[in-house]
Amino acid sequence: MPIDTTLRLLSKARGLSVADIATAIPRAGIGTVNAWLKGEKLPGRDQVDALARALGVPAGALLAELAQTLDPARTRGEHQLLAAYRALSPRQQGALLEVARGLAAATTPIPARKKHAPRRRTPA
Template identity: 75%
Template sequence: MPLSTTLRLLAKARGLSAADIATAIPRAGVATVSAWLQGEKLPGKEQLDALARTFGVPAGALLGELASTLDPARTKGEHDLLAAYRGLNTKQQGALLEVARSMQPSPARTSPTKTPRSRSR
């Protein structure tokens, strides 16, 4: 889930407006907090720490999705697949996982190889 969505959900769950949040965050006005909530800007480290304290959650909980989007090992397709997966219900997620697992190549079975013997004459 994007940081902006997480922030909006936490604000709604705690009944906080952008103005309420802004009063708890150093160097952040209502316009800045609104931009975070809309995903137009990202807060800095000090501001993330203050947001985490305000919402009573670990800062890592706010950064989880953000960090994954910066993972150079993930392709655009992986991000798209994850987003699509999250939009499914539990039954659909299970079916998708089953299909994905069935598409994986089975582990190569290694059998002992026989080496030809050279005959001496």
């Protein structure tokens, strides 16, 4: 889940307004907190610690979300696919995995068979 979604969910669960969060974070105004919640900006390291305290979660939870958001091994399309997958029901996820596996199998080259010389029949 993207960090902006995590921040929105945690702030809602804790009953914190944007102003409440901005007050708890040094050098972060309401505009900055709004940008975090909209996914337009990412909080800095010091801000993550203060955010975690304000939201009542370990900083590692937010850092894990940031790491996932910034994972260089994933393309933008992979992030979008993962977000869409997580929005599906378990049954839909299973169906999507079957389709993906079928597509992957269809694009995997099948090794060519070795051609053998015709066998000679020996008289009995």
